Every structure is written in C-alpha cells, then in structure tokens.
Amino acid sequence: MSVKDDLYAYALSKTLTTVSSPTTVGLYSSCPDRIDLILQRTQVHMDREAQRREQRLAYGSSRPRSVKPSLSSLLSLLFKLLFYRPAWAKDHHQEHMRFVHVHFSAWHFAGSDLLWAGLVLRLCHAMQVHFGRLPLSLYRTVQHYEEDEIRHKLVKEGPSCLKPKMLCCCPLWHLILSVLITMVIICVALGLFGFPEVGDEGTGQVNGTTTKQMGVGEGVALAALGVPAASAGKFMVDLAKNLLHSQKSRLNSIMDNVQVSRQLGFMHEVRKEIWLLSNFIHFMELFEGRRIRVVMRITNLDRCSPTKIVSVLEAINILLSDQGSPFFLILAVNPEVIVQKVNFADGCLCREDRAYAFLNRIVTLSFTIPPLTEDSKRKVFFGLTCKSDVILTGTHRRKHSLCCSKSTQDQSSLERAEDMHMPLMDTTRASTELVEEEIENLVTSAFESFMSDGGRLKKYILDDSMSMRRVINSIRMTVTIMKYLKTEVPPPENIAAWVVLANYWPCRLSWLLNCMEDDQQRLEIDGGNVSHSEDSKTLWQVFKESRVELYMIREQIEDLLEQDSDPETFEMLLKIDFRFTIKDIEAFAAATVNLDLTIRKELGQIRGVSKLKESGWTGTVVPLPIKTIIKMSVEEVCSELERMHPNSNYAKVVRENDLNGLALVFGDVDQLKLLFPMTLGQWTAFRLRFWGFPSVRRHTPSQSPCLRQHHQEPPTQPS
Helix, strand or coil: CCHHHHHHHHHHHHHHCCCCCCEEEEEECCCHHHHHHHHHHHHHHHHHHHHHHHHHCCCCCCCCCCCCCCHHHHHHHHHHHHHEEEEEECCCCCCCEEEEEEEEEHHHHCCCCCHHHHHHHHHHHHHHHHHCHHHHHHHHHHCCCHHHHHCCCCEECCCCEEEECECCCCEHHHHHHHHHHHHHHHHHHHHHHCCCCCCCCCCCCCCHHHHHHHHHHHHHHHHHHHHHHHHHHHHHHHHHHHHHCCHHHHHHHHHHCHHHHHHCCHHHHHHHHHHHHHHHHHHHHHHHCCEEEEEEEEECHHHCCHHHHHHHHHHHHHHCCCCCCCEEEEEEECHHHHHHHHHCCCCCCCHHHCHHHHHHHHCCEEEECCCCCHHHHHHHHHHHHHCCCCCCCHHHHHHHHHHHHHHHHHHHHHHHHHHHHCCCCCCCHHHHHHHHHHHHHHHHHHHHHHHCCCCCCHHHCCCCHHHHHHHHHHHHHHHHHHHHCCCCCCCHHHHHHHHHHHHHCHHHHHHHHHHHHHHHHHHHHHCCCCCHHHHCCEHHHHHHHHHHHHHHCHHHHHHHHCCCCCHHHHHHHHHHHCCCEHHHHHHHHCCCCCCCHHHHHHHHHHHHHHHHHHCCCCCCCCCCCHHHHHCCCHHHHHHHHHHHCCCCCHHHHHHHHCCCHHHHHHCCHHHHHHHCCCCHHHHHHHHHHHHCCCCCCCCCCCCCHHHHHHCCCCCCCCC
C-alpha cells in the first residue's frame, strides 16, 4: 500500500470521527484492490483514533466502561436492562467513542430476490454476534415498545443517563426486591409452621368455622404468591421466545409471509427492526458511557444487476438514514459502473431518478480516490511481478530473480524517498497533536468564510442541507490531506472555494482540468515547455477559450451538465471572487477527493473521439480541428478558401457577409449553400475542411429544459 493511500484512509477516518450520524460515504474507485486496502486501513485508523481518545480522557471525571466482556459487566447490563430506562439530555454528546465494523458483500446475496433484505439481515446478525443474543432479547422484552416511535423521548436537564424505573415514587427494583424478600419469608414460615389450626381445647376437633378460616387463609397466601409468580412466568416465556426467535429468523418468517408483504409491507416491518437496533445501541451508549457507531462497508454492489443496485440504494436511503441513527455506511463502488446500471434500471423516468441525482440524495460525503502517481504505479507493478504465480524455469527464473531483487531495492528506495518527504502516522504524539491543532484552525477559518459578514462564499451555498453537509465534510478531508502531504497550504478561504467549485460544478471543473491536461500533453508531444504566462492564466480564461467546444458536445453530456449549478454563479466565482490560475491547480490536485473522476474520464473520451475524427485524414482535404475553426477570423477564412479555390470569388462572399469561424460552425447549412454557388465536388471539399465528417456537423435541434437552462444561446467568440 502506498503512503498516499494510507493518507487517504487516515483523512477518511478522521472525518468520520468528527461528523454526525447518520452519514453515507461514497468511496469511489475503479480499482477493487485499492478500495479494499483503503477500507482496511480506514478501520485501523478509526480504532486507533478511538483508543487515542480513551487514553487522552483516561484521567477525566467520567471514565467509560471497558469493552472487554466480563461476568460482572454482563450482570450489570442485565440489571440495567431490567430496572432502568434512558433519559436523554437536550445536547447529548460523548467524547469517548468506539466503532462496530460490519462488512456486507452484495455479491454474496446477488442470487436473492431481495438483495436489500440481505443487507438488513447481515446488520442484524452482526449486532447479535457483537452484543450478544441475551442482552438484545432482554431489551426487546422489557425496554422496546413500538408505540414509543411516535412519542417523544424522555428529555431531562443535565447529562444523559440511565434512570431507574419508578413505581409509586419508589424505584422498581426496590419494590421487586421487597416483594421477593417477603415471598421468601412467607414461604419459609409456611414450610416450617404451616397454617395455624384453631379448635376446641377439650376435644381437639376442628369445627366448621375454623376449617373455613383456614381455607380463606390458604387462598389469600396462594393469591399473594401466585400473581408475582405468574408475572415472572410470563416474562420468562417472552424472553425465551425472543431468545429462540432471533431477528434473522423473524425477518425470514416475514419474507415467507405473503400476506404481510401484500398488506402491511415488508419494508415497514424491516424498518421496525432497524429502529429496535438503533434504540438498543443508544441504550448501550448510556451504559458504556461512550458513543457507539456502526460502520457498515458495502462492497461489490457494482457486480449486481441494475434493479438490485437500485433496491439497495433505496434501502440505504429509507432504512438507515433516520435522524439520530448511529450508522455510518461506506458505499465502496466503481462509480462508472453504478451510474450506467442505475440509468438503465427500470423506473428511471425523470431527472431525479437518474444516477447522479440519486446518489446525491443519499451520499453525504463523496470520496473519490485519486489516481496513482507514476512512482506508485511503478511500485505496484514491481510488487505484482514479484508475487506472480507463473512457474519459471532455467534462465527465466534467474532473470526473474534478478529483476525481483532489483525491483525490491527500487521499491524500498521509493518508499524511503516518499517517507522522507511525508512522514505520516508514525510520528510522535506531540507532533501529531500539533498537526491536528493546525488542521482544526484551518478548518475553522475555512468555515468562517461562509458564516462571517465579509465572507465571499456565503452567496454560493445552496439551500439544501445535504449539499451543505457534503461541503463541510469535504473541507475537513481536503485540509487534512493537504496538511499531511507537506505541501504549501493555500489560504483556508481558497480551499473552501475549491471544494465548493468541485461540489457544485463537477462537470465544468472536470472539463477545465481535462483541457489543461490535454494542452500539457500537447506541449510535451511538440517538445515545448510551459511558459510563465501559461502558468498565470486563470481558469476562467481557459474556460472562455474552450466553452464553445463544450457547447458543441452538449447533447452527449446532458447527464453530466445536469449536476452543475447556475452557470452565471460559476462565472462570478472564477472571474471575480476567486481567480484561480493553472499554477494553483498543482496545490489542489492530490487533495481533490470530492470530484468524481468518471466525469473527467467521460469528457476526455468524448473529446478524444472528436480529435480522432479531426486527425488521421490521409486525403487531399484534411479537416480542421474544431477549436481552430472557432478561433478563425474573417480574413483567415478568406485565406483558407483562396488556398482551396484560387480562382473563385468565395473570399469576397465571406467578407461581404462577415463569415468568421463561429458563423461557419453555427450557421445554417441551407443559407451557406445559397451564399456559395459551388459544385457538388467543391461543396464536399468545403464541408470536409470546415466541418469534418458528416457526424461531426452539429445542428441546433430543440433542447431539453435542462440544456436550455445551461445554454440559452451559442457563446460569443472568446476574446
């Protein structure tokens, strides 16, 4: 595992230890191995962070209970479950915390008709194994009431705690203990002495009145002893039923019951089981004196069918997103596969049902794993060659051995080089606390740019709490990564602006990054170097030069453009408030984890296909690149026509009608045919030169409302 991947896992773990539940994390990458490694390291870092908090607060006034199972702890828990109830404070917060990790591989349940039911079954089984069947069954018997879901929780002043159940202004366990002691005394007395017999002293006979009095006394005694015994018997029967009939078997029986599925709805019954688990975990939080968060990792979902993927996403949205539920869900998938399958699923009828909008309603923290650097790719490649299972013999084995030894040396040198530049989690405790304090200060300063009166970012926030949570979580994660990368950290307000840009305009920002990457690669191919003027070019200037090309492919990227917010606000952010330059991108490149890489990949493929059509033409007439045509002036168009047709008056027609490159691209074909009295061969050459192949020619058909929102008219010629 590379050092940067470990850093990404650490940043994700730090963010999850500070955010509120419930939270759904979208962990996106096209490499399953990197996803698995980052998930493993995230679990390790989260457990370490919980232990670090325990050690830091070990000498405080409120020390939590030990997590290690013991007989005394079990007896104490059973006593609290029987005779105590939770009392919640208005501001319930615990510094101590621990995590319960649950792994759900969707591929293991892919054969089921209800894949999302497998998710719930896996969660219930994990909770039963972790906390024990007896405490969970006892909680269902004596603490859980379905009517409480529509009632308010018991709220008190002061800290949250477990309060004893009261009966007649007396703790319930006092009364029960008194009843038990009284019953024991009565039973012992009756066993030793029996009922007193009152009769005639002379004859020693018992008359009828005395016999009647003895029967009444026995009845009263049996009634006094029988009512508690019957209550205890009923309690034992309910407890035994809950012990034998676990949540897993309960859900299985509900699935088999067709009437329940048709009349009441299986989703409602499952939701009640999830609500039971949430309440039980809240009870355990008060018992242990720490926060308990269930981290559920969902993997291999992209290998399932589209209908089952949508059902799991709906289950996440409905079942595990109740306010206050103690669940963290990490959805580790390949976003490109998920988007394609969700868009082709049944019921995808409107814009809100499409993949990106669907995921935005669920995911509160988007984490896209950045691509591997060249050094990281080299290390992975060498590692795979050394671990190859191919059987080698003779000379090949010796060569392979030499290669592996050399690769091991190179890999160790690379690791030492990376560690020299970025010593991460193995630093001392004092330095770690110092870095954490600096991160908190930077995050606080970034948040101030949204809340202060003079902040420039307050006008860019949308009125959507889900998008606000994504921005807040992404800012914290970006600052953590940049701080541990040992790079020059930009001003906090600029970091927040970059996060807002990636969250609210992912398509346009991906387009900008793709254009800059293509220009850099073109310079390397041509053997040139990046000048200082190119580094100082602003992102808005890059967008102005390429937005006509973006407009040309608007029909192919309709789903991507739907994710972007208001285009005028985008212009205001880059042109007026935050004038980011090409050089500034280097500082944000490795820390931009809230931008989906599949958008940039799809835009690059579409742009690459257009360039493929423009290049590789071996005929006498070579098509001009669309970017070149758009920038052509009237005189440049005239020169091109004079070169193609030396003895024609076409240049005069161009000057009289003021036909520049934009006019040729967006002009009406029929009107252009009328202006140029060309033969069929001349028109074919003209069309190939300026418009390329027939499929490249873009007419202006009627657009959808979404496209009209983003592009009301063709953009003006860039200055």
